[in-house]
Amino acid sequence: MNQSSLKETSPLPANKYDLKLHYPDLASALKAQLASRLWLTFLLLAAALILGALLGYVISRYHFVIPVGLFIAIPVFLLVMRRPFDAILIWLLVTPFFVITPDAGSRYVYWLTHRTLIPFAVIFALISGATNKRLRFGLTEVFLLAFVLLNVFSILYYDASPSEELIKVFDRVLVGSTLFLLIRLTQPNEVQLKRLIVAFTIMSIVQGSIGLMMNISATRAMLPEAWIRVSSERTTGSLGRVAEYSSTLTASMLLAAHYGMNTRRRWRRVLCFTALLLGSICLVLSFSRGTWLASAIVGTLTIVFYRRLAPYILIMAVIIVSVLSTNMFADSIVFAQERLNNQQNVDARVVSDYAHFRMIAAKPLLGWGYGNYYRYHSQFLKPIGNTPVVDDHIPSHNTFLSMTVELGLLGLVLFFMPWLILFVQSFSAFKRLPRNGFYSRQLLVVLWLGVVFWLVVTNFMNMRLAFWGMTWVWLLLGLIASVVDGSQELASNTRQVKVPQPAQNLVIK
Numbered sequence: 001m002n003q004s005s006l007k008e009t010s011p012l013p014a015n016k017y018d019l020k021l022h023y024p025d026l027a028s029a030l031k032a033q034l035a036s037r038l039w040l041t042f043l044l045l046a047a048a049l050i051l052g053a054l055l056g057y058v059i060s061r062y063h064f065v066i067p068v069g070l071f072i073a074i075p076v077f078l079l080v081m082r083r084p085f086d087a088i089l090i091w092l093l094v095t096p097f098f099v100i101t102p103d104a105g106s107r108y109v110y111w112l113t114h115r116t117l118i119p120f121a122v123i124f125a126l127i128s129g130a131t132n133k134r135l136r137f138g139l140t141e142v143f144l145l146a147f148v149l150l151n152v153f154s155i156l157y158y159d160a161s162p163s164e165e166l167i168k169v170f171d172r173v174l175v176g177s178t179l180f181l182l183i184r185l186t187q188p189n190e191v192q193l194k195r196l197i198v199a200f201t202i203m204s205i206v207q208g209s210i211g212l213m214m215n216i217s218a219t220r221a222m223l224p225e226a227w228i229r230v231s232s233e234r235t236t237g238s239l240g241r242v243a244e245y246s247s248t249l250t251a252s253m254l255l256a257a258h259y260g261m262n263t264r265r266r267w268r269r270v271l272c273f274t275a276l277l278l279g280s281i282c283l284v285l286s287f288s289r290g291t292w293l294a295s296a297i298v299g300t301l302t303i304v305f306y307r308r309l310a311p312y313i314l315i316m317a318v319i320i321v322s323v324l325s326t327n328m329f330a331d332s333i334v335f336a337q338e339r340l341n342n343q344q345n346v347d348a349r350v351v352s353d354y355a356h357f358r359m360i361a362a363k364p365l366l367g368w369g370y371g372n373y374y375r376y377h378s379q380f381l382k383p384i385g386n387t388p389v390v391d392d393h394i395p396s397h398n399t400f401l402s403m404t405v406e407l408g409l410l411g412l413v414l415f416f417m418p419w420l421i422l423f424v425q426s427f428s429a430f431k432r433l434p435r436n437g438f439y440s441r442q443l444l445v446v447l448w449l450g451v452v453f454w455l456v457v458t459n460f461m462n463m464r465l466a467f468w469g470m471t472w473v474w475l476l477l478g479l480i481a482s483v484v485d486g487s488q489e490l491a492s493n494t495r496q497v498k499v500p501q502p503a504q505n506l507v508i509k
Contacts, residue, residue: 080121084128085186087121088179088475092199096207096248099468100240102226114175114467122178125185135185140481143417144177150411151370158369165371171467176474180418183478187485190439196479197259201275204252207237207245208278215285235285243461244469246283246291250298251450251476253279258446261308262438273312280316290460298453305445352394355380356401360409367408377405395465399458419451422480429487439486447480 080087091113098110129135151173155165188196210227213219214235220228230240239245253276260272283295303310358380359368368376373396381389396402404412426444434440454463454473463469 076117077120080117081124084121084125084182085188085192087117088182089196089199091117091179092196092203092475096203096468097238099238099244099466100224100226100230102224114471115171118175118182119178122182122185125182129185136485138421140418140421141181141184143414143421144180147411147414148173148177150407150414154366154370154407154411158372169370172464172470175467176471179471180474180478180481183475184481184485188482189486193443193479193482194259194438197255200252201256201259201272204249204256204275204279205271207239207249207252208275208282210237211235211245211249211282211285212278234287235282237282239468241461241466241469242286242288242291243457243463244466244472246286246288246294247450247454247457247469248472249279249282250295250453251447251472254298254302254446254449257309257312258306258442259438261442276312277316277319281320284320288457288460290457293460294453294456297456298449301449301452305449306442308442348394349397351381351384351389352377352396353398353401354384355382356396356398356405358382359405360401363408365408365410367404367406367411370406373402373405396462397460399461399463402462402464418477422477422484423448425484426480429484432487432490433483439483444480444483447476447483450476451480 076090080090095110095113098106098113101107101110126135148169151169152166155162155169159165186192210223213223214228214231214237224238227236227238227240230236234242236242236245237249239248256272256275260269260276263269263272283291286292299313303313355377359376362380374393377396378393383389396405400412403415426448430441430444433444436442451473454469454476458469463473
């Protein structure tokens with residue numbers, strides 16, 4: 001074969017930038033390029049007009065929060081798409097200040113942080129887990145899903161106009177469930193958990209400072225009027241109700257103290273124990289007998305199961321007594337004495353709880369329907385012995401009795417089944433975890449102590465009336481689930497021994 005024939009048969013390298021490879025002729029190529037540029041220009045102009053009109057409308061109505069929120073929301077959602085776990089940090093640091101909103105503008109921030117951010121992050125966590133084949137669902141998630149569906153079924157079955165109640169279920173049940181699922185899917189490591197506990201520490205310092213300002217007449221007027229108006233002369237921070245405030249503060253304090261015990265930086269220890277001191281004072285100033293009882297129980301359990309914190313708790317008790325004995329808190333101490341001697345509230349709650357039991361006995365399985373407590377409760381109010389019916393319209397002050405009244409015993413069982421599963425799994429995880437260090441048995445104990453406080457205080461207040469308290473406990477349970485899962489991986493990594501392959505078995509091709 002000569003050289004000329006070789007040139008005729010050898011193919012020429014293709015130019016990937018040649019338009020003829022994509023379009024049959026140059027005219028169609030130009031037409032396609034021109035059309036794409038025109039469509040792009042048209043879309044940009046339309047977006048500019050729509051956004052400009054929207055921006056002008058909200059500014060003319062003095063809704064400055066909306067454009068600022070949208071400007072901040074775009075990079076936040078881009079961050080959450082890449083790192084879904086960071087959505088919890090944002091939710092933890094921002095949402096507490098918008099639990100009580102005085103106007104429609106600030107309510108949009110609540111919509112973005114609570115209603116949108118966590119479900120949005122879960123969607124991307126599910127997509128990431130599906131692509132990486134790391135989705136794990138067990139009985140815990142099955143019972144949690146069943147509890148959500150039972151709430152929805154109860155509304156659709158009993159309520160003729162269910163839209164308003166479905167929104168409440170979304171805020172108070174679904175978001176908490178997705179928060180639990182988000183932690184389970186992302187499986188945070190030790191570094192991520194430390195960042196999260198830093199956020200807990202910051203929140204406890206801020207909420208503790210707000211609580212102190214509520215009890216000092218000179219600083220009380222500096223706080224937003226909406227926070228003061230709903231506090232009813234109690235210490236509630238920015239969360240509006242004492243049960244949500246005390247349970248949030250206690251879990252944050254315990255996690256901050258655990259972080260302080262396992263860090264070598266002095267300034268971090270100072271911040272952690274500052275949070276512990278501020279929070280402890282505010283728990284005393286909460287003027288809630290349920291909070292005081294829960295604080296005593298959790299404080300005793302902490303001394304028993306986390307002995308390294310025992311000296312600090314005793315020192316805190318001495319400091320708290322010394323601080324509260326000053327004239328600065330004289331009015332608060334008088335109010336606390338009035339709360340302890342108020343028998344009328346106790347009698348009213350005893351009668352109300354007895355009515356709860358009578359309602360449960362009438363419809364034990366599926367209850368009276370979600371949100372129907374006030375519709376039927378007055379019919380079951382009866383005097384008990386010498387205790388009369390003081391208040392015909394008293395709200396429920398027990399989370400679990402309220403839940404059983406509206407969702408039946410089935411709803412109560414479905415709610416507690418994930419707790420029971422995690423509690424049983426925690427015994428095995430406790431044995432697998434290291435004795436000391438940050439990611440250790442002590443972390444698991446601290447998280448369960450936060451859950452115990454929530455469990456005690458909810459027997460004296462109905463957490464189901466507000467979204468924050470019901471969401472908060474699923475955050476703690478999600479962290480417990482992540483530690484349980486992490487202990488299994490830690491044990492498997494410890495047992496696994498890598499044996500190098502002998503050189504004679506290698507085949508070199």
